[in-house]
Amino acid sequence: MPRRALEWSDPSRPPTPRDDHTGRVLADRYRLEGVLAQTTTSTIYRAHDSRGSAPVAVKLLHPEIHVDPARVERFKREAKFLANLRHTHLADFIDTDSTPEGLLYIVTALIDGRPLVEWCSGDARLDAETVCRIGVQVAEGLAYMHRAGVLHRDVKASNII
Template sequence: MRCSTCNGDLEARALFCGYCGRRTRIRRDSAIGTLIDDTYRIDEKIAEGGFGAIYRATHLASNSTLALKVLHADFANDIQLAARFLRESKALARLRNPHTVITYERGEARDGTLYIAMELLRGESLLQRFRRLGPLPWQEVLAIMRAVSSSLHEAHALGIVHRDLKPANIHLDGGVK
């Protein structure tokens, strides 16, 4: 989520922006607490993009926590966008690099909701680390870029293009994803 004033990254439950200090507008997401296919319970919104939202969710059978990417309902009836979402999820499921987010499952719920169940990442994005620490030592940058390059190499070999590679989408959790 982003601050409406400075466009800084916001934590899902933040009351104030950590960059400009402005009070955030808390909006209750109607998806919180709902079940997807009687399999996943949506617990908290993590991020939102143009085509969908990513939630922290619980897999009910195993009681494990994961990330659930859900296509916005506005786009569910758009055949081309829905097909693109499903193609993306199928492609992601083929990736096995240790620096790539794990895709567990993809599907369409009975109500037509399209979703991708993925590994929930802990830690911070590269953008957050830049903002927190400033310039990083070259050795750390090199290690990060090697991991990112390794992940992208596998994706490109399978014909997958990332299309949104930026520091906010590089995740550091002790490793790089």
């Protein structure tokens, strides 16, 4: 499987090298198969769920974030909100827990595909019909979240698959 480019929230600050937890099994269930993306707060892994047949995505909060109670609380709120959201244009929530050493993680369905940013890079161009279709899907997903009282704080092309 090809690896996706690393991403991070602040383009002026490159990501710090992280421990790669590939191969680790969380909760005797989720085997981390490889890094999909890395942000300033977490690493997202492709994983195998031993209880299901479809691959999943595991978002593992970086250890240094755990010392910031506000960021930990934000991550826990994210998990709580995701657990209550079901929509065609959102990744389905599966689980949330912490590792024995206290690292928090969220498990969602894996949305296989390329981020929108890759579709729009270089000389690549999307036709007007495709742009409208994607725009409507993004708007429907965001409208659903807003009706549920959730404000997505990181809408960008690299977060749209």
